[in-house]
Amino acid sequence: MPLLDVKNLTLEIDTGTEFVKALDKVSITVEKGEIRALVGESGSGKSLIVRAIIGAVPDHWIITADRLTWKGQNLLAMSNEQRRMIMRREIAVVFQDPTSSLDPSATLKEQLEESIPAELLDKGRFWQRAKQRKDIAIGLMHKVGIKDHQSCMQRYPHEIASDIAQKFMIAMALVSEPELLIADDPTRSMESTTKNQILRLLGGLNESKGLGILFVSHDLLAISSMAHTMTVLYCGQTIESGKVKHLHRRPLHHYTKALLDSAPSFQVNLPPKSHLVALEGTIPTLQHLPIGCRLGPRCPKARKECVKVPEERFIQQHAYSCHFPLHLPSAARSHTQNTNNIGTSTKEYFSTDRLYKSDNSDSENSNITSQKTEGNEQ
Numbered sequence: 001m002p003l004l005d006v007k008n009l010t011l012e013i014d015t016g017t018e019f020v021k022a023l024d025k026v027s028i029t030v031e032k033g034e035i036r037a038l039v040g041e042s043g044s045g046k047s048l049i050v051r052a053i054i055g056a057v058p059d060h061w062i063i064t065a066d067r068l069t070w071k072g073q074n075l076l077a078m079s080n081e082q083r084r085m086i087m088r089r090e091i092a093v094v095f096q097d098p099t100s101s102l103d104p105s106a107t108l109k110e111q112l113e114e115s116i117p118a119e120l121l122d123k124g125r126f127w128q129r130a131k132q133r134k135d136i137a138i139g140l141m142h143k144v145g146i147k148d149h150q151s152c153m154q155r156y157p158h159e160i161a162s163d164i165a166q167k168f169m170i171a172m173a174l175v176s177e178p179e180l181l182i183a184d185d186p187t188r189s190m191e192s193t194t195k196n197q198i199l200r201l202l203g204g205l206n207e208s209k210g211l212g213i214l215f216v217s218h219d220l221l222a223i224s225s226m227a228h229t230m231t232v233l234y235c236g237q238t239i240e241s242g243k244v245k246h247l248h249r250r251p252l253h254h255y256t257k258a259l260l261d262s263a264p265s266f267q268v269n270l271p272p273k274s275h276l277v278a279l280e281g282t283i284p285t286l287q288h289l290p291i292g293c294r295l296g297p298r299c300p301k302a303r304k305e306c307v308k309v310p311e312e313r314f315i316q317q318h319a320y321s322c323h324f325p326l327h328l329p330s331a332a333r334s335h336t337q338n339t340n341n342i343g344t345s346t347k348e349y350f351s352t353d354r355l356y357k358s359d360n361s362d363s364e365n366s367n368i369t370s371q372k373t374e375g376n377e378q
């Protein structure tokens, strides 16, 4: 059973004149010990998903879902108190801007020690519990790589650098020993050295503690270095998801391919001074969503069939929503159009499906990909 299971999550916002679907049938799962990346450009709804999961949305926003469960328990059916308990002990969140998430009127020591739940302390006199709080706080500071804890703990949030602040936020998040960490673009606008430190820290916590991480970001390079699986979001819809290496090697959706092509790090044969590929146009506003596939007006391969909303289809664990996916032979494509879920019983139907059979035979896989791409890509 996954830790977090979100199926067909829809979030409707009242704009004053109408209700618009800011999220439309979004599906995500995070297993124990898995790092799942959630990617998409600004305005695609990444942070809204985080808010819907943690329950931080205004009362007048309408959330519906086929499933929104934490370890099998329905989050939507819980009282606010039950949900707060889960958020306090089992799910932790790190936000984009660490200093704005901290209390400016208290020192880091006060904030960190205060956030330690009483259940984690042994029974004893108040001075013994105070000593325990101090020891736990120092241990957490060292765990996240803040070595000079003595001077750091006496400072206020405005007196520390952004990398220290983000590490401190991660320490606060780890206080209750959560099973899932939701990191909402934690490395945004950080310079590369600091970013690498934060990524190494999160990757280390995943390996040493088996911490599940939902890593929300638009930074493909950061994601490729640490995530196991990836979900791509466009305009409030999940359009493709699967293992990171499968999506990098053979994206099926045109938007995923455009995202990868726009990142120079993924273009090994890019000549010097050449232009990067970018999709024309911008993400539409919620009030002016196109009918059918939301990428339609920007998609270089759009056809008249795209005025219908594409259904989600699967090749094993690789899901995509597109009428004309890349890299699939036409026979396979017409088969997927009539089949909602292509399971293992039909996988032999696709010659390209050999890619998914062995994750270890990379050289063989890359040959298959290039042959099929030349022969079948439209």
Ligand code: SF4
Binding pocket: 253, 254, 255, 293, 294, 295, 296, 299, 300, 301, 302, 303, 306, 310, 321, 322, 323, 324, 325
């Ligand atoms: S469904 Fe059509 S418009 Fe949408 S991504 Fe696929 S080809 Fe492009």
